[in-house]
Amino acid sequence: MTLLRTKTPEIEIDHVSMRYQTGSSEVLALNDVTVDIQKGEFISLLGPSGCGKTTLLRIMADLIQPTSGSIKISGSTTKEARLAKKYGIVFQNPVLYDWRKVKKNITLPLEMMKVNKEEQEVRVDRLLELVGLSEFKDKYPWQLSGGMQQRVAIARALAIEPEILLMDEPFSALDEFSRERLNEELLSIWSKVGSTVVFVTHSIPEAIFLSDRVFVLSPHPGRLSKVVDIPLPRPRRAEMRESTEFYQLITDIRNSFEGV
Known part of the structure; x- marks a missing residue:
């Protein structure tokens, strides 16, 4: 069709x-x-x-x-x-790194792209607010519910804009x-x-x-x-x-x- x-x-x-x-x-x-x-x-x-x-x-x-x-x-x-x-990609499973806190999981693609630290902070703080997880930024993925983990995955996918x-x-x-x-x-x-x-x-x-x-x-x-x-x-x-x-x-x- x-x-x-x-x-x-x-x-x-x-x-x-x-x-x-x-x-x-x-x-x-x-x-x-x-x-x-x-x-x-x-x-x-x-x-x-x-x-x-x-x-x-x-x-x-x-x-x-x-x-x-x-x-x-x-x-x-x-x-x-x-x-x-x-592209930003979100998979069926969040695929987060358990040893990295929420904020650091979202920051990862920006680190790989060598975005400067100041810009990383601005983008990630904005994304945390966007997905409603600002107060959980220092938690580890295993401390979050499944739905919250997926919100982290969405924020990470959006980090590269x-x-x-x-x-x-x-x-x-x-x-x-x-x-x-x-x-x-x-x-x-x-x-x-x-x-x-x-x-x-x-x-x-x-x-x-x-x-x-x-x-x-x-x-x-x-x-x-x-x-x-x-x-x-x-x-x-x-x-x-x-x-x-x-x-x-x-x-x-x-x-x-x-x-x-």
Whole structure:
């Protein structure tokens, strides 16, 4: 499925396919995905396990190369975008260093980029305030809840001031209450930083609540089944999850899955 291009996109995904060799056979993980993402959009890649959504995210991040097709980031290759530090990445697990305090975990990418100490302090203090963890800056990761650890991971990803934030099921391990609360906090952060967000999830309500558009991926092989516009007004409020419009969107997306 191809989305018609009406503006110059920030991310251009052009006929991307991915095959994996498993022993003597091949697995087609992604099949001919073509779609564009505009600057500043919040996009969710939605689908069940095995549909290729994480594979597509990893291709965007230049962590793996597609078998065929290409992705352009503001006209550059994914490698050029990665080297230019255009990406921030948040994984399913926070991947924090237990021996570094919260503030030092967030500072790490700035140290690697050799940002001067004064600028490091300014950025990290601002990010701690943004994610609501200023009073926990001297705690170790193991002293924090799972949701707080993910907020640290988000702050660390934002430390390099990326144009694009790639998020691979960052809240999937959390209980439903914490997950919904962090959805709201993520939207608050996004509204302030303005990055383009590509968010992988297998939760239909989560995708609807967060996104401007939802890219529905169906498995066997992974393909773009449908692009769903989410017309809910922003800022999104918790009570929207109980609205008729929200439930109708859930039904529409659930009905759009193929081969599930």
